Amino acid sequence: MNKQNTRRNTTTLPTARSAALKLLGLVLRGHLTVDSQFSSVIAGLEPRDVAFVKHLVSTTLRQLIFIDKFLDRYIKRPPPAKVEDVLRLGVAQILFLDTAPHAAVDTSVRLLKNFRRSAYTGLVNAVLRKVVADKNLAKSASDEKIITTPEWLYKGWVGSYGKDIAAEISASHLTEAPVDITVKHVSAIAGWAKKLSATVLPSGSLRIAKAGMVPDLTGFKAGEWWVQDAAAALPAKILMQHIAGFGNDCKVLDLCSAPGGKTMQLSALGVSVVSLDKSPSRLMRLKENLERTSLSASLVEADIFKWSPVTCFNAILLDAPCSATGTIRRHPDLPYLKTRNDIKQSAKLQLAMIEQAIDFLIPGGILIYSVCSLESEEGPSIGLKILEGTNLVPATIDTTALGVPSSWLDDTGALRTLPSYWAEFGGLDGFYIAAFKKPHD
Numbered sequence: 452m453n454k455q456n457t458r459r460n461t462t463t464l465p466t467a468r469s470a471a472l473k474l475l476g477l478v479l480r481g482h483l484t485v486d487s488q489f490s491s492v493i494a495g496l497e498p499r500d501v502a503f504v505k506h507l508v509s510t511t512l513r514q515l516i517f518i519d520k521f522l523d524r525y526i527k528r529p530p531p532a533k534v535e536d537v538l539r540l541g542v543a544q545i546l547f548l549d550t551a552p553h554a555a556v557d558t559s560v561r562l563l564k565n566f567r568r569s570a571y572t573g574l575v576n577a578v579l580r581k582v583v584a585d586k587n588l589a590k591s592a593s594d595e596k597i598i599t600t601p602e603w604l605y606k607g608w609v610g611s612y613g614k615d616i617a618a619e620i621s622a623s624h625l626t627e628a629p630v631d632i633t634v635k636h637v638s639a640i641a642g643w644a645k646k647l648s649a650t651v652l653p654s655g656s657l658r659i660a661k662a663g664m665v666p667d668l669t670g671f672k673a674g675e676w677w678v679q680d681a682a683a684a685l686p687a688k689i690l691m692q693h694i695a696g697f698g699n700d701c702k703v704l705d706l707c708s709a710p711g712g713k714t715m716q717l718s719a720l721g722v723s724v725v726s727l728d729k730s731p732s733r734l735m736r737l738k739e740n741l742e743r744t745s746l747s748a749s750l751v752e753a754d755i756f757k758w759s760p761v762t763c764f765n766a767i768l769l770d771a772p773c774s775a776t777g778t779i780r781r782h783p784d785l786p787y788l789k790t791r792n793d794i795k796q797s798a799k800l801q802l803a804m805i806e807q808a809i810d811f812l813i814p815g816g817i818l819i820y821s822v823c824s825l826e827s828e829e830g831p832s833i834g835l836k837i838l839e840g841t842n843l844v845p846a847t848i849d850t851t852a853l854g855v856p857s858s859w860l861d862d863t864g865a866l867r868t869l870p871s872y873w874a875e876f877g878g879l880d881g882f883y884i885a886a887f888k889k890p891h892d
């Protein structure tokens with residue numbers, strides 16, 4: 452780290468670090484998401500400190516298991532939770548961030564004094580100094596092949612994908628996800644790739660390696676594109692593969708639609724979309740997104756279990772609420788917030804939603820079901836239950852047209868993406884996407 456950065460960190464970090472400490476505690480013991488608490492903890496901080504808080508807390512959560520293992524070498528009995536968090540943040544800075552070692556140690560000690568934990572300053576000082584001295588012993592969890600996913604979650608992945616792939620998935624969560632975008636006009640993809648210095652992925656999404664502040668990027672305010680992971684863009688593309696035969700009167704329902712990535716895709720392709728979600732605040736974001744991109748949809752604020760349409764739909768996209776474990780690269784707090792029971796509850800809800808959606812479809816209609824989850828209970832098990840327990844039949848997914856390998860299809864013809872896939876491009880979110888048809892009978 453250069454001198455200028457060291458000076459900057461030393462003068463501004465105590466406040467940024469107190470915010471990071473508070474946020475880490477809110478996640479690990481308050482069981483609250485980073486996203487829900489972030490704006491309140493960073494209130495009053497300079498923009499550069501805001502970025503530091505985000506980076507420090509994300510890195511600490513990504514590497515938490517590794518950091519705790521490393522700390523075990525130096526600590527016999529665990530100190531109080533807040534002191535332990537100060538140590539974790541200190542180790543994250545020493546091993547994974549550019550913070551000058553002496554700044555990481557000094558500011559950690561100062562943090563304790565702020566929080567009236569002066570009795571532990573000696574311990575923290577001594578431990579962090581040892582970590583600085585032993586830095587070369589612990590370069591990174593991936594070098595040491597340490598699994599940095601809590602066991603309850605990791606075990607499920609080993610069961611679903613085998614040990615090697617589960618380890619690859621876990622390792623992929625150590626790196627922050629790149630920013631992917633969907634361009635409004637398909638014909639303009641190459642032009643936007645050039646303007647944004649982005650890579651065009653085989654599926655047609657653009658990937659920006661260093662996005663910085665997204666709203667400042669060219670074309671964002673003009674509504675020429677929106678942020679959407681390459682995997683998240685696939686369900687709407689799969690739906691488009693099935694609706695050509697329905698003609699100009701084709702009516703599509705985007706159930707669970709907010710904040711609207713998929714609604715925007717469908718609208719941009721000229722589809723008439725009814726876009727339903729039960730959350731007023733998320734629906735407001737969807738409205739703003741449509742306004743920014745000059746796209747349109749008919750918005751419905753409703754709970755799908757209390758709603759019935761006037762006429763049925765040719766096609767429905769159900770991007771159901773789920774554990775979101777396919778997005779841990781973007782949300783490293785998730786493994787510490789979710790439980791196996793949450794996954795069970797989500798799965799139950801998804802099945803009920805699909806059963807409800809079937810009634811909204813015309814005979815011959817298409818249902819696309821997607822979840823950004825890696826858990827077998829949510830995607831594949833629900834897919835099987837639908838095939839066994841309802842009259843829906845599988846509809847094909849054309850992987851060549853999507854630009855993805857056919858090996859991503861499972862035995863039932865559903866598409867599975869994993870964060871460890873497309874490693875050469877920087878991965879993609881984990882999704883399960885299945886297409887079904889309602890028979891005419």
Ligand SMILES: C[S@@+](CC[C@H](N)C(=O)[O-])C[C@H]1O[C@@H](n2cnc3c(N)ncnc32)[C@H](O)[C@@H]1O
Nearest residue numbers: 707708709710711712713728729730754755770
């Ligand atoms: C995975 S998100 C949808 C993301 C969205 N499809 C997109 O691409 O931007 C799931 C959504 O389901 C909505 N939701 C959850 N339960 C619902 C219900 N019973 N009725 C309607 N919407 C519901 C949530 O408000 C949330 O916006």
